[in-house]
Amino acid sequence: MNHTVYYDPPFTDDERRAQLYAGQLFVYSPRPSSLAFCEFARGLIREAFAPLDPLTAQHELDVARYAEILGKLKPAFIHHPDAKRHLRAVLGDLGCDPEKTYFDVPRMRSSTSNGYLTTGIAYAWHPHRDTWYSAPGCQLNWWIPIYPITSDNAMAFHPRYFTQGVKNDSAGYNYYEWNNTHRGGHVAGYTKEDPRPLPRPTEPMELDPQIRLVPPPGAIIVFSGAQMHSSVPNTSGVTRYSIDFRTINLDDARDRRGAANVDWHCTGTTMRDYLRMTDLAPVPEEVVGLYDDGTAQRGKAVYQPG
Numbered sequence: 001m002n003h004t005v006y007y008d009p010p011f012t013d014d015e016r017r018a019q020l021y022a023g024q025l026f027v028y029s030p031r032p033s034s035l036a037f038c039e040f041a042r043g044l045i046r047e048a049f050a051p052l053d054p055l056t057a058q059h060e061l062d063v064a065r066y067a068e069i070l071g072k073l074k075p076a077f078i079h080h081p082d083a084k085r086h087l088r089a090v091l092g093d094l095g096c097d098p099e100k101t102y103f104d105v106p107r108m109r110s111s112t113s114n115g116y117l118t119t120g121i122a123y124a125w126h127p128h129r130d131t132w133y134s135a136p137g138c139q140l141n142w143w144i145p146i147y148p149i150t151s152d153n154a155m156a157f158h159p160r161y162f163t164q165g166v167k168n169d170s171a172g173y174n175y176y177e178w179n180n181t182h183r184g185g186h187v188a189g190y191t192k193e194d195p196r197p198l199p200r201p202t203e204p205m206e207l208d209p210q211i212r213l214v215p216p217p218g219a220i221i222v223f224s225g226a227q228m229h230s231s232v233p234n235t236s237g238v239t240r241y242s243i244d245f246r247t248i249n250l251d252d253a254r255d256r257r258g259a260a261n262v263d264w265h266c267t268g269t270t271m272r273d274y275l276r277m278t279d280l281a282p283v284p285e286e287v288v289g290l291y292d293d294g295t296a297q298r299g300k301a302v303y304q305p306g
């Protein structure tokens with residue numbers, strides 16, 4: 001297959017989703033709605049690290065203290081009512097149908113430089129698909145850099161694996177058990193090692209050639225949740241901060257459209273986490289039921305951010 005990166009294409013949301021489900025990538029230029037979202041995020045970040053510069057604070061702070069700050073900052077971002085308002089404005093701006101589009105809560109991510117903190121609250125991601133973590137094949141991921149990024153602190157895509165399965169241990173992952181056991185404030189305490197059994201490849205992969213998109217702050221990268229992606233080992237000298245969130249389209253979920261399953265074997269579904277753009281209503285139960293596999297009693301069916 002070819003690997004196409006669409007830049008500000010004149011597509012409808014329907015056309016865009018079809019391309020994303022086929023493994024293509026999208027980049028949109030910064031626009032007022034996404035820049036406002038970044039400015040909001042920068043305000044919270046500045047406040048959290050004051051008087052230090054958030055990009056270099058890692059060089060001044062003890063790692064436990066740094067993780068503690070992130071452990072407060074990230075939930076504050078998730079729970080802030082303005083975060084959802086900005087997210088909805090960005091999706092509306094990019095042509096998503098507010099009646100049909102459901103999103104999960106926006107997250108703030110950070111990638112520290114020089115291996116300072118790569119576990120727990122600032123996990124450096126090994127190559128993975130979100131669909132190894134119980135996301136449906138119709139899930140789309142949206143990613144926005146908050147400050148300027150460079151090739152050495154960006155995110156990497158490994159698109160050849162979109163159609164090529166990789167041996168992995170996702171079969172051991174159940175979404176509801178995960179919500180019970182591996183989520184919450186204790187994750188910020190993992191500053192040296194990370195005991196969470198995160199699904200990962202169990203065979204060698206060819207990670208090069210890889211695609212690193214380096215757009216300006218406020219630009220929006222969109223990709224399928226089945227796309228293989230990883231954190232670039234950050235050697236830039238500064239911490240990278242980004243926003244991401246995920247969406248599904250109700251018609252696609254109902255008709256089981258989305259990326260093809262080449263290798264995911266996890267159980268449970270994230271379907272109960274998405275909220276309708278118009279009124280924050282959950283996905284109708286009959287649609288959740290299409291993705292559920294009877295394991296919901298194993299833990300918490302819905303993710304409740306800590």
Ligand SMILES: [Fe+2]
Nearest residue numbers: 128129130229
């Ligand atoms: Fe991911």
